[in-house]
Amino acid sequence: MQGRQLPEAPKGSEATPPDLSPRPRALAPWAADWRATRGRLAPEPASRTRGEFQRDRDRIIHSTAFRRLAHKTQVFVPLQGDHYRTRLTHTIEVAQIARALARGLSLDEDLAEAVALAHDLGHTPFGHSGEDVLAEAMAPFGGFDHNAHALRIVTALERRYADFDGLNLSWETLEGLVKHNGPLTDRAGAALKGDLPEAIAAFDLVLPLDLWSHASAEAQAAAIADDIAYDAHDIDDGLRAGLFALEDLRAVDWLAGLLDEIAAWRPGLDRARTIHELGRRVITRFVEDALTESLARLSASGAACADDVRQAPRPLVALSPAMQAADAAVKGFLYPRMYRHPRVMAVRARADDVLRDLFARFMAQPADLPAEWRPAQGCDEASLARAVADYIAGMTDRYALAEHRRLFEWAPDLR
Secondary structure (H helix, E strand, O other), X not given: OOOOOOOOOOOOOOOOOOOOOOOOOOOOOOOOOHHHOOOEOOOOOOOOOOOHHXXXXXXXXXXXXXXXXXXXXXXXXXXXXXXXXXXXXXXXXXXXXXXXXXXHOOOXXXXXXXXXXXXXXXXXXXXXXXXXXXXXXXXXXXXXXXXXXXXXXXXXXXXXXXXXXXXXXXXXXXXXXXXXXXXXXXXXXXXXXXXXXXXXXXXXXXXXXXXXXXXXXXXXXXXXXXXXXXXXXXXXXXXXXXXXXXXXXXXXXXXXXXXXXXXHHOOOOOHHHHHHHHHHHHHXXXXXXXXXXXXXXXXXXXXXXXXXXXXXXXXXXXXXXXHHHHHHHHHHHHHHHHHOOHHHHXXXXXXXXXXXXXXXXXXXXXXXXXXXXXXXXXXXXXXXHHHHHHHHHOOOHHHHHHHHHHHHOOXXXXX
């Protein structure tokens, strides 16, 4: 069967190319506008088919660092089971919730998704445990912070394009990556939470990110989505791993209420379906609350543009006080029973040893680094340490174990 014939393209030098630009839906006045972006560090011609934040999202998805998230620990090392969240599946869940929030608030969904997809690019192998090891090892050399490392990835370490290092993301996406959890300095430039990471301070001199202000409403939505995803999927993974039982969740009054709702709605529902229904209700209640609270805050603020959101005295995309308390209670439950569970901590200790061994070995014998990661001969110790940290931070869990086995002829069992 013959396919449908497409019309012939106009001929001749006078032909005007068809208008392929995206057709944005109506956005709220406080939304970011890709047509009014503050631009990119390296100027580029506009795309005929995509908005600026769409391009950012697509570049992040196609990056090497994004693919590596598939084999990086969220809480459980992926070697322990096929169905636990990895850093990638967590990121995808955050992006889905961020888009839902952005749509409900009439924000730019592409920017919210781009920030969500990039927010964990800087994580090390073995989750927060790996970050703690690198932070300790790098303390004499400027420290290590996963947000700052994510900025290094998207501005320097990715090598995919002929005209620039990094991904050359828009100002708005970079701002969201760096500030999605709030301002980093006061108006005078003094750091608000410990020392300002060197990578962020250095980049801000090249392309100022207004570190004293809040990020866009889209980035704030991504930050809320991160918290919501954590609560829902860590309950699910903790139950799957047998670290606690469904009835144990009744220690959190809010979760007890959801379990009672499910029991009244479907008496005798089996455990597996109850767990999935609980996860859906956790996400739904948080999203509905965030939309209600945020719309009230945004409307009351009188924000007439995205910069008004940035300069507001508090976040304008947020949970209500009651749901902030519920979020804190869920995390308070999970911290001792999951993140600090003896089984999790035992694996974490063995994983920490892997990264400590690798860091010490590469510092003592830089020749063991792959050629593309070796700094110039005669470089100072701080430059060597940063190169080593960059290399280790980019590893997946299994690659870190393979490198350890290559250099030490053994690797611990992390199952």
